[in-house]
Amino acid sequence: MNSHAGPVSRRTLLAGAAALTAVSLTRCESISGAAPAFSTRLPETALNADGLTLEAAERPLSLPGNVTSVPAWIYGDTPFPVLRARAGERARIRLVNRLSEHTTIHWHGLRIPNAMDGVPYVTQLPVLPGEEFSYDFVPPDPGLFFFHPHCNTAEQFGRGLAGILIVDAPDEPVFDDDVLCVLKDWRVGADGGFLPFLTVEGAGRAGTFGDLRTTNLLVAPEIDVPAGANIRLRIVNLDPTRNGEIAIEGAEAFVIAIDGNAVTPFPLASWRLGPAMRVELAVRTAQDGARMRLLDYFAPQPVPLATLVARGTARHTGVFAPLRLRADHLPEPDIANATLREMTLTASAVATAYPDIAPIILPDGRSINLLDSLCVSPQTLWAIDGQTWPEQGHQNTPPPILRFARGETAYIEFFNGSRFPHPMHLHGHTFKVLSANTLPRPVHWADTVLVMPDERVRIAFVADNPGNWMLHCHIIEHQDTGMMAWFEVA
Numbered sequence: 001m002n003s004h005a006g007p008v009s010r011r012t013l014l015a016g017a018a019a020l021t022a023v024s025l026t027r028c029e030s031i032s033g034a035a036p037a038f039s040t041r042l043p044e045t046a047l048n049a050d051g052l053t054l055e056a057a058e059r060p061l062s063l064p065g066n067v068t069s070v071p072a073w074i075y076g077d078t079p080f081p082v083l084r085a086r087a088g089e090r091a092r093i094r095l096v097n098r099l100s101e102h103t104t105i106h107w108h109g110l111r112i113p114n115a116m117d118g119v120p121y122v123t124q125l126p127v128l129p130g131e132e133f134s135y136d137f138v139p140p141d142p143g144l145f146f147f148h149p150h151c152n153t154a155e156q157f158g159r160g161l162a163g164i165l166i167v168d169a170p171d172e173p174v175f176d177d178d179v180l181c182v183l184k185d186w187r188v189g190a191d192g193g194f195l196p197f198l199t200v201e202g203a204g205r206a207g208t209f210g211d212l213r214t215t216n217l218l219v220a221p222e223i224d225v226p227a228g229a230n231i232r233l234r235i236v237n238l239d240p241t242r243n244g245e246i247a248i249e250g251a252e253a254f255v256i257a258i259d260g261n262a263v264t265p266f267p268l269a270s271w272r273l274g275p276a277m278r279v280e281l282a283v284r285t286a287q288d289g290a291r292m293r294l295l296d297y298f299a300p301q302p303v304p305l306a307t308l309v310a311r312g313t314a315r316h317t318g319v320f321a322p323l324r325l326r327a328d329h330l331p332e333p334d335i336a337n338a339t340l341r342e343m344t345l346t347a348s349a350v351a352t353a354y355p356d357i358a359p360i361i362l363p364d365g366r367s368i369n370l371l372d373s374l375c376v377s378p379q380t381l382w383a384i385d386g387q388t389w390p391e392q393g394h395q396n397t398p399p400p401i402l403r404f405a406r407g408e409t410a411y412i413e414f415f416n417g418s419r420f421p422h423p424m425h426l427h428g429h430t431f432k433v434l435s436a437n438t439l440p441r442p443v444h445w446a447d448t449v450l451v452m453p454d455e456r457v458r459i460a461f462v463a464d465n466p467g468n469w470m471l472h473c474h475i476i477e478h479q480d481t482g483m484m485a486w487f488e489v490a
Helices: 010-021 153-158 476-480
Strands: 044-046 052-061 070-075 082-086 091-097 106-108 132-137 143-148 163-168 177-186 212-215 222-226 230-237 244-249 252-258 261-267 271-273 278-284 291-296 303-311 340-347 382-384 402-404 408-416 422-426 431-436 444-446 448-451 456-463 467-473 484-489
Touching: 082 091, 143 153, 143 230, 143 278, 153 476, 163 177, 177 222, 177 303, 212 303, 230 244, 244 278, 252 444, 261 444, 271 278, 402 408, 408 422, 408 448, 431 448, 448 456, 467 476
Parallel strands: 044 082, 052 091, 082 163, 177 230, 222 303, 340 408, 402 484
Antiparallel strands: 052 070, 091 132, 106 143, 143 163, 177 212, 230 278, 244 271, 244 291, 252 261, 252 278, 291 303, 340 382, 408 456, 422 448, 422 467, 431 444, 431 456, 467 484
């Protein structure tokens, strides 16, 4: 995909918005003063050989309908920075921590070295207030990814600390437009301030929902797109809790990628989009002046998320044949010679005493005990195979829930024994979703899969990326109250 070509390229459309908002990812201004007004398109910054700096800091954020700003935690001057990189080219990002607590950056969905995965006390030491850390990696795969902290995640993520990473490939097809929609709810009270990001009642159920639903920081924005055009619509669910049922009204649409991975295009009826999941659509827009709605049907009444408004002379006529993305050559798992390992997702039992284990060895050779981690919850409510991520006060930490030899096929069946869905995410690897007995879906590659109540979902991947890797539910309150583990690739 070359979004820079043509008179209506995404880069051209963003030029005015970028100038108005004066976004700088290499320098952060004072947090005083009013927050900027937001465009319907999120500004982009290209990654190059010189790299860039992301400053995690508290800044005032004016949310729709609020008379006061909230103390958001964001990277740079505006929330949700969009970084663009190229597959196979080096990306260098320097994180500077201006928060009052430690943080890191996890690069969600990227198959990068373990030392760059951004999990405190598992792959790196935390970045303390006033400190910095440089992430340096080569993204191997094109696609749609995002980044966020992996400690005190409910609060840091809930306050807005996240960004988008788009990795382009030189041989992708050219669309008439490239539209990004970032979905997130906000927990805001009647006084305009943030509500608690984690509640015991919500964490023990499907999560604590926000009541302010936004797309690109706006409520149901109207986004101008070229008429009669073939556009690429990228949708990211950055909400820490909400599952959606995504559909398009008023235009023909095909699914062309899931979690950044190309699929053979298939018509979109609707797509269940859990937290941390992404879907990309090829859409043939309507004629000049027509309105096409992005909707969430996972609600008593359809919820409008955004409206695409067609502008100008039609670019194409005739039958819509969606452009196909490049299919990456991920290593094919050897199911015939693999051992199936079942992992049961349940509510937690009474805290389990774990046997003593050796400290974790960081990629740089240093050793640590997970007890040192501050990224623990005061309560454990959820478990994977009866094992919970340790709560505060545990005397020992659990061993890896799985161990694989490098190059071994990992063949896993998730069984959800609870009453609530769990979007299960694996770090460092892209897996193949092979089957599911409740929610219909095609075989596809992903990094997060939604496991419905009483459902069995089988996945497989080649464990070819050595290190200590997290496995967890991406309903953040479930993650932060126990539904997290780690697996080892030797």
